[in-house]
Amino acid sequence: LTLIAKSTKSSRKSSSTDIFVAPLPPGPRQLPIIGQLHHLLSGDPLPHISLRNLSSLHGSIILLRLGRVNLAVVSSREAAEEILRTQDLCFASRPQLTRNRTMSYGYNDIAMAPYGPNWRLLRKICMTELLTAKRVASFAAIRKEAVSALVESIAAAAGRKEAVNLKQKLEETTNDIIMKAAFSRECRQGRKAELLSMMRDMISLTSGLNVVEFFPWLWFVDTMLGVKGQIERLFKRIDEILEELIGEHEDRLRLKKMEGIESGDEDLLDVLLRARDQGHVDQSISTENVKAIATDILFAGTDTSSTTMQWAMSELMRNPKAMEKMQKEIRQVAAMGRKRQIEEEDLNQLDYLKQVIKETLRLHPSLPLLLPRLCRETCQVQGYTVPAGTRVLVNAWALGRDSRYWKEPERFWPERFNEALVDFKGANFEFLPFGAGRRICPGINFGLASVELVLANLLLCFDWELPDGLRAEDLDMSEVSGSTTGRKVDLCLLATPYVSS
Numbered sequence: 001l002t003l004i005a006k007s008t009k010s011s012r013k014s015s016s017t018d019i020f021v022a023p024l025p026p027g028p029r030q031l032p033i034i035g036q037l038h039h040l041l042s043g044d045p046l047p048h049i050s051l052r053n054l055s056s057l058h059g060s061i062i063l064l065r066l067g068r069v070n071l072a073v074v075s076s077r078e079a080a081e082e083i084l085r086t087q088d089l090c091f092a093s094r095p096q097l098t099r100n101r102t103m104s105y106g107y108n109d110i111a112m113a114p115y116g117p118n119w120r121l122l123r124k125i126c127m128t129e130l131l132t133a134k135r136v137a138s139f140a141a142i143r144k145e146a147v148s149a150l151v152e153s154i155a156a157a158a159g160r161k162e163a164v165n166l167k168q169k170l171e172e173t174t175n176d177i178i179m180k181a182a183f184s185r186e187c188r189q190g191r192k193a194e195l196l197s198m199m200r201d202m203i204s205l206t207s208g209l210n211v212v213e214f215f216p217w218l219w220f221v222d223t224m225l226g227v228k229g230q231i232e233r234l235f236k237r238i239d240e241i242l243e244e245l246i247g248e249h250e251d252r253l254r255l256k257k258m259e260g261i262e263s264g265d266e267d268l269l270d271v272l273l274r275a276r277d278q279g280h281v282d283q284s285i286s287t288e289n290v291k292a293i294a295t296d297i298l299f300a301g302t303d304t305s306s307t308t309m310q311w312a313m314s315e316l317m318r319n320p321k322a323m324e325k326m327q328k329e330i331r332q333v334a335a336m337g338r339k340r341q342i343e344e345e346d347l348n349q350l351d352y353l354k355q356v357i358k359e360t361l362r363l364h365p366s367l368p369l370l371l372p373r374l375c376r377e378t379c380q381v382q383g384y385t386v387p388a389g390t391r392v393l394v395n396a397w398a399l400g401r402d403s404r405y406w407k408e409p410e411r412f413w414p415e416r417f418n419e420a421l422v423d424f425k426g427a428n429f430e431f432l433p434f435g436a437g438r439r440i441c442p443g444i445n446f447g448l449a450s451v452e453l454v455l456a457n458l459l460l461c462f463d464w465e466l467p468d469g470l471r472a473e474d475l476d477m478s479e480v481s482g483s484t485t486g487r488k489v490d491l492c493l494l495a496t497p498y499v500s501s
């Protein structure tokens, strides 16, 4: 398996004229036509585990031939750094997955878009206007209201001595926050519920392993199975709702302009419409782009955060000492400020909370394989040739549990982050819950603001117990893979309201 390759972007200091023979990355035995697909299908049902198992046999960069597609999987700090930093430009694109075409408005969004001027403009708007720290802070009241509603509904369940399904509650809370931040008051209850349930159906149709991606000649399968029709029907209705929301936002803005009223606090859709109407130097964004980005935000911003909260609560239930330490820290801060709820301004005093969240993201990154990258031109990584067109997955889950980088990697031990300067901002390649490089998650601030505030208040306001005499060590921690990697079994807990002395 060797290939004569001309390296253009190699970090190995080869000049663009060097011709050398570099092998392709190793991989398991392949079969005719299907290549190595059987290794994936017969392995662990969770792709990040099955790929980690293959990597431990064949190396920290492996290449799988799946039908017509080359898939490289990376699971060492050094290889991840080459892909996401040294040669980031070469890997800054995304493969165009068939089932994602419709909902991303023909890849006119941010998350699924190929690298190019359109993506660069949308990403710039995202980083400089849409998801800035200032914008995220402007949604503080929305988060506060959502947390109060959550605490109230848990208190009601506690009064009835009922176990609380935290999966359900936390999903409702994060959905509520994202919907209000995106569409503010225009998002009525019925419409919100419809939009969310359609999004959920769309996610289950578009996520997971789809063989049509690997065998393009099987294009008719999606039509035969009715998947194509279902995606189109859902898309049509989601698009109608987004059109209605845009129409209502435009009417409101027109009215304000006529009355000479300052636009005031903008929601995310307002920001996108303003970016569309202002235009940019010899480039503009279309209404399609606006709808595609709104969809990205709904898809990317809900399950990621709520899954993280559920894993944090699960780990704390299994580690009573960490739970006690965290509650003590939170309750002290609340007592000092004579507060019944932790507010955003208190969060910077909660060091242990931040360590707990980091440790949760290390063990349970909600996107364990990040989002797939596409190699734009043949290049060399760690001495191997990665051909142009190869899809690349970085196994963030495997990196986070690798004993080469972490002491006692399977242990939940938030204190490991006490001294260490390891952070998730994309500079430590053994810890990549948000990815790194040009395509690093632009929603880190948005996501963390909700995760921190919600967790702090769940632990301030309640003491938690497992129902039915379940012991901490018996809590099922199995994962299930969907839009994110969440808990297989819903987390149901008994809450007792905490009364401060």
Ligand code: HEM
Residues within 6 Å of the ligand: 110, 111, 112, 123, 131, 296, 297, 300, 301, 302, 304, 305, 308, 365, 366, 367, 370, 371, 372, 432, 433, 434, 435, 436, 437, 438, 439, 440, 441, 442, 443, 444, 446, 447, 448, 451
């Ligand atoms: C705990 C919460 C979150 C986690 C763990 C998370 C994780 C990730 C990861 C791993 C990626 C792929 C990065 C890569 O390819 O290197 C990503 C991309 C993305 N995320 Fe997040 N995310 C979270 C919250 C959010 C939120 C709240 C938003 C929006 C409000 C958001 C918007 C996006 C977008 C638009 C992309 C695509 C970026 C691009 O392709 O340029 N995320 N996220």
